[in-house]
Amino acid sequence: MNTQVVVGEKRATVDPKRVDIKSRYLESLTLIERLHRRLLDVIKDDFERTGEQEVNPVQALLLFNISDAELTAGELKTRGHYQGSNVSYNLKKLVEQGYVNHERSAADKRSVRISLTEKGEGIRNRVDALYNRQLTAIEQVVGLNTDEFDKLNKALTRLERYWTDQILYRL
Numbered sequence: 001m002n003t004q005v006v007v008g009e010k011r012a013t014v015d016p017k018r019v020d021i022k023s024r025y026l027e028s029l030t031l032i033e034r035l036h037r038r039l040l041d042v043i044k045d046d047f048e049r050t051g052e053q054e055v056n057p058v059q060a061l062l063l064f065n066i067s068d069a070e071l072t073a074g075e076l077k078t079r080g081h082y083q084g085s086n087v088s089y090n091l092k093k094l095v096e097q098g099y100v101n102h103e104r105s106a107a108d109k110r111s112v113r114i115s116l117t118e119k120g121e122g123i124r125n126r127v128d129a130l131y132n133r134q135l136t137a138i139e140q141v142v143g144l145n146t147d148e149f150d151k152l153n154k155a156l157t158r159l160e161r162y163w164t165d166q167i168l169y170r171l
Contacts (some may be wrong), residue, residue: 064127
């Protein structure tokens with residue numbers, strides 16, 4: 001049995017199996033968005049409990065993702081963590097607050113290399129400690145183990161690769 005779906009002004013016949021996979025695909029997209037927002041809420045809650053108010057959760061994740069690397073804002077973008085204006089704004093704030101060092105490249109004056117200050121490393125370590133505290137509960141309470149994370153990460157990587165191909169090759 002086929003289902004009639006309106007696409008623009010035209011009716012399209014959709015195989016019920018496609019309707020089923022579409023609902024799961026849309027559910028996955030919703031979960032991905034919601035999980036990221038929830039992670040930011042968890043970081044915010046942890047920081048509020050200890051009185052940390054200088055950095056917001058997005059900035060804390062940015063510091064965590066910079067880690068011990070020395071890189072450019074563009075490299076953070078290409079790692080897939082941030083949008084251009086988002087990373088630029090937050091890096092500017094983190095430099096002003098003393099969490100991030102920035103230094104112009106000697107070779108290319110347009111390029112700025114960034115790295116964490118001692119203060120930035122402190123925030124990065126706090127986020128890492130939060131993740132470490134969660135590991136036991138994730139396995140024991142939630143029941144997620146290494147194999148399940150491997151499957152999840154493989155599926156998400158394949159989806160990311162598909163979307164990247166859509167952009168690069170206009171499929």
